[in-house]
Amino acid sequence: MTDDLLETPGGRLLVSAAAAVAGLAGSYAVTGYAPSFIASPIERALARAMPGIVVSTAISTLGSLGQQLNLLLAIALAGLFIALAARAAILTGQLANNRALPTVGTAVVTWGIGVVLTGEVALAAGPAVAAAAVVALAQTLDGFGTTTTPISSKRRRALSTVGAAVGAATLGYVAGNQRTVIATGDDAPALTAPGADLADVEEKLAVAADYSLELDDIDPLVSESFYEVDINSIDPELSAGDWSLSITGAVEEEVTLDYADLQQMDAENRFVTLRCVGERLNGYKTDTALWTGVPVDSLLEEAGVQSGCECVMLRAADDYYEEFPIDALRGGLLAYGMNGTVLPRGHGYPVRALVPGHWGEVNVKWLSEIEVLDREAEGYWEQRGWQGTGPVNPVAKLHHESTRPDGRRRVGGHAYAGLRGVERVEVSTDGGETWADATLSDRLPAASGDGPAEDAWRQWEYTYDPPAGGHTVVVRMVDRRGEVQPEAETDAYPSGASGWVSKQYS
Numbered sequence: 092m093t094d095d096l097l098e099t100p101g102g103r104l105l106v107s108a109a110a111a112v113a114g115l116a117g118s119y120a121v122t123g124y125a126p127s128f129i130a131s132p133i134e135r136a137l138a139r140a141m142p143g144i145v146v147s148t149a150i151s152t153l154g155s156l157g158q159q160l161n162l163l164l165a166i167a168l169a170g171l172f173i174a175l176a177a178r179a180a181i182l183t184g185q186l187a188n189n190r191a192l193p194t195v196g197t198a199v200v201t202w203g204i205g206v207v208l209t210g211e212v213a214l215a216a217g218p219a220v221a222a223a224a225v226v227a228l229a230q231t232l233d234g235f236g237t238t239t240t241p242i243s244s245k246r247r248r249a250l251s252t253v254g255a256a257v258g259a260a261t262l263g264y265v266a267g268n269q270r271t272v273i274a275t276g277d278d279a280p281a282l283t284a285p286g287a288d289l290a291d292v293e294e295k296l297a298v299a300a301d302y303s304l305e306l307d308d309i310d311p312l313v314s315e316s317f318y319e320v321d322i323n324s325i326d327p328e329l330s331a332g333d334w335s336l337s338i339t340g341a342v343e344e345e346v347t348l349d350y351a352d353l354q355q356m357d358a359e360n361r362f363v364t365l366r367c368v369g370e371r372l373n374g375y376k377t378d379t380a381l382w383t384g385v386p387v388d389s390l391l392e393e394a395g396v397q398s399g400c401e402c403v404m405l406r407a408a409d410d411y412y413e414e415f416p417i418d419a420l421r422g423g424l425l426a427y428g429m430n431g432t433v434l435p436r437g438h439g440y441p442v443r444a445l446v447p448g449h450w451g452e453v454n455v456k457w458l459s460e461i462e463v464l465d466r467e468a469e470g471y472w473e474q475r476g477w478q479g480t481g482p483v484n485p486v487a488k489l490h491h492e493s494t495r496p497d498g499r500r501r502v503g504g505h506a507y508a509g510l511r512g513v514e515r516v517e518v519s520t521d522g523g524e525t526w527a528d529a530t531l532s533d534r535l536p537a538a539s540g541d542g543p544a545e546d547a548w549r550q551w552e553y554t555y556d557p558p559a560g561g562h563t564v565v566v567r568m569v570d571r572r573g574e575v576q577p578e579a580e581t582d583a584y585p586s587g588a589s590g591w592v593s594k595q596y597s
């Protein structure tokens with residue numbers, strides 16, 4: 092009767108699990124939070140295969156937690172594959188009485204799994220080496236146990252194996268995170284482009300800071316942290332050098348351009364606000380940035396649009412696609428810069444589309460193709476029941492509330508109405524009986540000329556003497572045509588939250 096850890100089913104299970112943990116860590120160490128991470132393709136397949144109703148429900152009930160659960164499941168599955176590989180290699184080695192087989196077999200099969208999943212021949216060595224190292228360690232410890240080191244009990248060897256896996260996980264996590272920071276551009280580098288006016292960027296950002304109301308706990312006119320919504324737990328990691336954009340489909344002539352072409356063209360610096368159709372009424376998925384990019388119109392003209400439906404499909408590197416009227420795109424921008432930096436990975440590096448006044452979802456990130464259609468089609472979210480390809484619903488948010496030293500109360504927030512433009516924000520402090528005008532921030536400037544930015548939010552604030560006892564504050568916005576935003580409250584699903592925001596204060 093042997094005392095080997097690897098001779099018992101429990102021991103094999105433990106070593107296989109430890110190999111899986113180390114393998115995952117080894118993969119993460121060499122890839123970071125990138126599509127080449129071994130769990131990433133599984134996550135993608137799961138997310139894309141999920142029925143629309145599940146995705147929509149997950150979004151409205153779980154928010155991004157749904158995506159995190161999906162990622163967790165993908166990591167567990169990738170780990171399971173590695174563990175099964177290790178277990179099979181150990182058992183086969185024992186059957187064949189071959190001491191090399193468990194380690195070599197784990198390495199080869201794990202490497203194979205990595206290659207099949209990610210297509211990355213070199214990076215798949217990360218998980219392979221780490222998983223095999225754990226199996227090798229367990230074998231070595233067992234060897235010591237039976238021959239020379241009686242102090243090393245089976246329990247100790249088991250603990251050492253687990254310890255090695257935990258150590259690998261820690262190291263891999265740290266190394267991988269380091270790569271992630273480099274790759275995501277959380278500190279995106281400063282923008283440089285021959286076609287861009289960078290002095291104008293600085294000027295406009297200064298204007299935005301200047302126009303922002305002093306409401307310290309909400310975003311200024313240029314958001315400090317811009318929300319991120321997309322179908323990926325792990326965003327595409329594209330290289331600008333390899334990027335190109337094609338205008339295809341119902342056109343006279345296909346047009347293709349690369350990153351250098353785009354950067355040579357005359358660029359604009361535009362303030363644009365995005366609002367996600369999945370945002371709850373008084374939510375935090377509306378944000379504004381100063382984007383640098385090239386107007387798409389001249390490119391469409393160059394291609395010669397021949398569309399039967401006057402509609403277009405934008406396609407992206409994450410296999411995302413959205414269809415909408417081509418007229419909306421004519422005023423759009425192909426953006427490669429954001430607030431004076433290179434467009435960050437999470438916002439679509441190297442290039443995204445900005446479609447004035449329309450829901451966030453048609454502002455396609457990691458843009459790869461503009462396909463002019465002849466017939467209507469459905470986009471990714473529309474296939475899942477959403478109706479988010481049109482103009483945004485107007486909204487006035489109530490995010491700031493404070494009491495001044497003299498007892499007066501101050502409320503404030505942002506208001507956005509897409510191309511309708513925010514003309515006025517009205518506040519009621521008596522539950523909607525009487526209304527007064529809020530103070531609004533000046534309109535952000537247009538990309539060029541003296542006019543206002545046509546698709547940017549404004550901030551509002553209102554100070555009042557609170558009545559004794561409780562009261563309800565209601566906020567509504569009025570657009571440039573004098574239309575008051577609809578009062579009726581609707582959920583985000585399927586066509587965006589709508590209604591007047593109100594809050595009760597005691």
Ligand SMILES: Nc1nc2c(c(=O)[nH]1)N[C@H]1C(S)=C(S)[C@@H](COP(=O)(O)O)O[C@H]1N2
Pocket residue numbers: 317318319320321322323365366367368407408409411437438439450451452453454455456457458
């Ligand atoms: N390629 C791609 N583009 C995308 C998405 C996506 O999942 N993939 N999500 C869309 C949605 S739903 C929104 S609201 C906006 C959000 O842009 P942001 O992440 O820069 O805020 O991007 C849009 N563009």
Ligand SMILES: [Mo]
Pocket residue numbers: 320366367368369451452
């Ligand atoms: Mo969205």
